[in-house]
Amino acid sequence: MTSIILYCRPGFEKECGAEIQEKAAWNEIYGYLTLTKNEGLVYFNLHNEEDGQKLIEKVPLKRLIFARDWFLTLTDKIDLPDYNRVEAITEALGQEWQYSDLRMEMTDTNDGKALSKFCRKLSVPLRQALRKNKVLTEKGDNEGAILHALFLSGSEVILGYSLSHNSSAYVMGIPHLRFPNQSPSRSTLKLDEAFLYFIPKDEWETRLTSGLKAVDLGAAPGGWTYQLVRRGMMVQAIDNGPMAESLMETGQVKHYMVDGFKFVPAKQNVYWLVCDMIEKPQRVAWLMSQWLLKGYCKEAIFNLKLPMKGRYQEVTKNLDTLKEAFAQANVKYEMYAKHLYYDREEVTVHARLLSPVPQF
Ligand SMILES: C[S@@+](CC[C@H](N)C(=O)[O-])C[C@H]1O[C@@H](n2cnc3c(N)ncnc32)[C@H](O)[C@@H]1O
Known part of the structure; x- marks a missing residue:
């Protein structure tokens, strides 16, 4: 059985499954789902074996909201012996295909975390053996395929691969970021x-550079404002709640205690709009479309809070609101949404217009 295995936040398997099934069907690829319970793993079992490669080529991972990363299986679950695990894995792989990297993976659960030391230890001899067999090539090859070894326990592994240009830059799609002590909130x-995730590093110099003006809606106590300030931006922080003193002391922040839905920037010189207001996602989506269409900002990053039920449908509806507003104004745009690792009951969206903004 060939399957696509997708990693998502534990508890969001249903959303991740519904999404891959729908987007695969758009490409006439069909299969059935096996969902784990709170393990953050989704198995999309393909009816036709040949569809696997087609799916990981045709569906951009960036277009999947709930999947952190994915791979196409090469094997079913392999039972590993207590000794000679490396041999068992290299034998199962054969020598036909080559990979530019090896990722040792496990579930994003406490059981999975308990396996991380075991995986780190095993990865050294496994890499050596795969290199010797010429299955693993030298690192740095961005064109090739990535070999995934998903350990369900110390004695069970599933092997598979993803395409380097269409998989996450991080193992299991998890970037491990350091919490900055100076930030007033997590x-x-x-x-x-x-x-x-959304802004390519080689564009940071123009799109995330010092001197840009930013507006932060729902800013208090200032965790997001901190990210803008530390990049040298000047920030208008909108919230009725108090902002951290340390941020106000930088001289880069102006605090307005007003409603984020009513605030209008005095000048059309705002580059970034960021918004983390805990508000109805449909209202936020509409507000964001208006900021972009009226030219109040050039780019926006915002959170859409998820309801308890029907989460995938709700996000789709909110994104449709933005798409319809852009279509009516006849503008070209770029928009991606992702359930990021540090997100919980929300997804993050990035949007910007690509064609000239209409004048109102
Ligand atoms: C999740 S907190 C923001 C946390 C902030 N991003 C940080 O990193 O510290 C949500 C904030 O949105 C604010 N908020 C909710 N509705 C608002 C509105 N209509 N106008 C302005 N702020 C609002 C709340 O006062 C609250 O401080």
């Missing part, structure tokens, strides 16, 4: 990850 990691 939410700061969400915007840090969003910049890392």
Whole structure:
């Protein structure tokens, strides 16, 4: 049985499954789902074996909201012996195909975390053996395939591969970011990850550079503002709640205690709009479309809070609101949404217009 295995946040397997099934069907690829319970793993079992390669080529991982990373299986679950695990894995792989990297993976659960030391230890002799067999080539080959070894326990592994250009830059799609002590809230990691995920590093010099003006809606106590300030931006922080003193002392922040839905920037010189207001996602989506269409900002990153039920449908509906507003205004745009690692009951969206903004 050939399957696509997708990693998502534990508890979001249903959303991740519904999404891959729908987007695969758009490409006339069909299969059935096996969902794990709170293990953050989804198995999309393909009816036709040949569809696997087609799917990981045709569906961009960036277009999947709930999947952190994925791979196409090469083997079913392999039972590993207590000794000679390396041999068992190299034998199962054969020598036909080559990979540019090896990723040792496990579930994003406490059981999975308990396996990480075991995986680190095993990865050294396994890499050596795979290199010797010429199955693993020298690192740095961005064109090739990545070999995934998903350990379900110390004695069970599933092997598979993904395409380097269409998989996450991080093992299991998890960037491990350091919490900056100076930040007034842990939410700061969400915007840090969003910049890392949505904005290519080689464009940071123009799109995330010092001197840019930014607006932060729902800013208090200032975790997101901190990310803008530390990049040298000047920030208008909108929230009725108090902002951290340390941020106000930088001189880079102006605090407005007003409603984020009513605030209008005095000048059309704002580059970034970021928004983390805990508000109805449909209202936030509409507000974001208006900021972009009216030319109040050039780029926006915002969170859409998820409801308890029907989460995939709700996000799709919210994104449709933005798409319809852009279509009506006849503008070209770029928009991606992702359930980022540091997100919980929300997804993060990045949007910007690519064609000239209409004048109102
Ligand atoms: C999740 S917190 C923001 C945390 C912030 N991003 C950080 O990193 O510290 C949500 C904030 O949105 C604010 N908020 C909710 N509705 C708002 C509105 N209509 N206008 C302005 N702020 C609002 C709340 O006061 C709250 O401080």
